[in-house]
Structure formats: structure tokens, C-alpha cells
Amino acid sequence: MPKLCKVTLNKDTFYANVGDLLLDSAIMNGVELHHDCRSGICGTCRVRRVDGKVFGGTEDGSDMIYACQARVISDLELVSEPVPDPTSVSAEVVGMQRLASDVIGVSLELQRPLGYLPGQYCKLQFRGFPARCYSPTYPLEGAPDDRRLYFHVRRLPDGVVSSALGQKIRVGHRVRLAGPFGSAFFRPNHPDRIVLVGGGTGFAPMWSIAVAAIMEQPRRDMILIVATRTLQSFYMHAALCRLALFPNVKIIPVVTEPQSLSTALRSGLPTDYLPALSPDDIVYTAGAPGMTDAVARIAKSAGATCYSDPFVANLGASEDAGLIGRVAGWFDSSRRNAGGDDAGRPMRPTLPA
Numbered sequence: 001m002p003k004l005c006k007v008t009l010n011k012d013t014f015y016a017n018v019g020d021l022l023l024d025s026a027i028m029n030g031v032e033l034h035h036d037c038r039s040g041i042c043g044t045c046r047v048r049r050v051d052g053k054v055f056g057g058t059e060d061g062s063d064m065i066y067a068c069q070a071r072v073i074s075d076l077e078l079v080s081e082p083v084p085d086p087t088s089v090s091a092e093v094v095g096m097q098r099l100a101s102d103v104i105g106v107s108l109e110l111q112r113p114l115g116y117l118p119g120q121y122c123k124l125q126f127r128g129f130p131a132r133c134y135s136p137t138y139p140l141e142g143a144p145d146d147r148r149l150y151f152h153v154r155r156l157p158d159g160v161v162s163s164a165l166g167q168k169i170r171v172g173h174r175v176r177l178a179g180p181f182g183s184a185f186f187r188p189n190h191p192d193r194i195v196l197v198g199g200g201t202g203f204a205p206m207w208s209i210a211v212a213a214i215m216e217q218p219r220r221d222m223i224l225i226v227a228t229r230t231l232q233s234f235y236m237h238a239a240l241c242r243l244a245l246f247p248n249v250k251i252i253p254v255v256t257e258p259q260s261l262s263t264a265l266r267s268g269l270p271t272d273y274l275p276a277l278s279p280d281d282i283v284y285t286a287g288a289p290g291m292t293d294a295v296a297r298i299a300k301s302a303g304a305t306c307y308s309d310p311f312v313a314n315l316g317a318s319e320d321a322g323l324i325g326r327v328a329g330w331f332d333s334s335r336r337n338a339g340g341d342d343a344g345r346p347m348r349p350t351l352p353a
Helices: 022-028 200-216 237-243 289-302
Strands: 004-009 012-017 046-051 064-066 076-079 087-100 103-110 121-126 132-134 148-154 174-181 194-199 222-228 249-255 282-287 305-310
Touching: 004 022, 012 022, 087 148, 103 174, 132 148, 148 200, 194 200, 194 289, 200 222, 200 237, 200 282, 222 237, 237 249, 282 289, 289 305
Parallel strands: 004 076, 194 222, 194 282, 222 249, 282 305
Antiparallel strands: 004 012, 046 064, 046 076, 087 103, 087 174, 103 148, 121 132, 121 174
16 A cells, blocks of 8 residues: 655645655645746746645756655645745737847737736737747836736747738737736846846846836845847847946846947857856746756855746747747757747835836
8 A cells, every 4th residue: 555645735634655756646635836937947847845845846956846746755844935826817919029030029908907926927829829938028118017918929920920020910919918927037136146048038027027126126136137049139228228327237138149330249158148147146047948957957066046037949830838838949058058939106116117
């Protein structure tokens, strides 16, 4: 007869057989544990282990575990961070804007506001198309609207969804939105430096986190590294000009391919320009897995906390799109790891509209 293990998650207690997946056991016992991709990538199901052991699903040197990958092998005490409950809402495309030669901005008007944390992502299913995952972000210009969400999508010639934007998918197209998901969201109340690294359209969640961090603590030191593969793909100018007004924010724009247009644009990889990190830093990164993995390794070696959002490629038009619905331009961690894709109160400074 299988041995039963007692599992406590926050204030809920249930029993699991030795060898059972933690996520499956929680669901079978009626315990709510947010999840999405079930492949150990998105981090939505990450929980912190206070006591006990699991097999698999762990991060070296960390007490965080992925419930979808961890198997129960002893009694466990776990805690999870409070996040908005995922929901589903109808929306409509109300705007499309070409941001770069290969990036389009898509604006959706929601039937009702959606609660999400800066850095989380949503599943979008344009009517007649498979679902894809994109990160809602702060508008590049102007003020936000709680009934509108803004997304940055890299258009790929063979992308089932991205290639249809502006063609079969136009203003007025109906959308079903689900979310939010993901664990690479902004953590408030951190008194020290924040380092943000965004590759390609991975800039979208990093821009959202940057705004939230500035609004919370306008004088906090922040470094934002923004990378694209080509100069033509660098679409973040308006947002970076807004951030540049804050003297405590250092912006490092990086283009992977060689260019001679401006010395303000660095050449190389975003990891080439990471500052010396310390355990007091919090690092957020989003983009191609090669880049996010490299940033996470550097952060770990310095003892810094790192939250990453790797954009993983969709493998086929008919495939169910959890996190794998994200589209990346490339995956290797060498010369092509710079991008990622398809993917105020009074007396306090605010981002100018």
C-alpha cells in the first residue's frame, strides 16, 4: 500500500501518495494551485518549500519548486505568493501599430478590467486562431486605461497568428483572453537596486515592471538593459525617453549586430553589460531562453534573486498553447541570444504621458 504524505500549502492540508506529482495531488484534493504550462517553464505553479523533500522540480540552491515537475517523497510544508486568480474575459482589437519592421503593437479593449501583476502574461485567442501567450505592458506613450491592454508581438512570416495581424486579424476582431499567469512579476517593497534585462519583445514585461518600480519608489536605483538582434527591431525609443527623465535609472540599449549609427547603442549581447551583481539586487529578465538562462546563471553566481520569463517557441499550428505558445526568434545562447518574442500621486514624480 502506497505511503501517504501530509502536504500543507499555506493553510490547506491534503494527503498525497509517495511518487505523486505535487500539482496533480493538489488538484485531486480540491486545493487551488495556479498553473499553466505543466512543463516547468512558466513558473506559475512555483511554491516555496519550508520543510520536507521532493524529487525533481527544484532549482539548485533554491527553496523554490515547480509543482508540475516535483514528486512527493515526504511530508511537505509549502507556501505560495498571493497572485490574482486567473479568469477569462472577452475583448476586441481596437488598435494596431507598427512599432518596428518586425514588431506590431496590439491594443485590446476588455469587456471588464483584468487584475494582473506587472510582468505576468495572458493567453490570447483571436477568433478563429490558436491561443498564444503575450505579456500585457504599460503603453509606450500616454497614460494607461484599465479597460485596455497593450501587447508587443513579433511578426514572423510563418507565424500562424503573428502573420495574420493586420491581415485576417484587424481592428474589431474578437478575442478571448485568459490569465494572468507567470511568476516573473514585480515584487514590491524591495529597498535596493533592480536590474531589468529584456530581449526583443521581452521588453514588454520589463517595461511594465520598470513603471511599477518607479511608481513605488521613484528614487530607487534601476538598470534597464534592452536588447534587439537588429537595429531595425529597436522599437522602444518612446518608453526609454520617459525613463531617462529619472536620474536614478540607467538605460543600456544593446544591438547584437554590428552598427555604426550611434555610440549610445552598444554592440554585443545583453549579458556583456550586466553590472556586478550582489545579493541585495533583484534581477528580472524576459526574452529568448538562451538569454534568460544566461542572466539567471550570472545572478545565481552573485547570490542575487532572479525572476525570468523565457519566451518559448510554438511548435505547431494545432498545438495547444500554454507557455509554449510564445514565439521566439531564436534559442541558442551564443550570438543569437539577444532577443525574444511572440511574445502617480501628488508630490511624487510620475512617468510623463
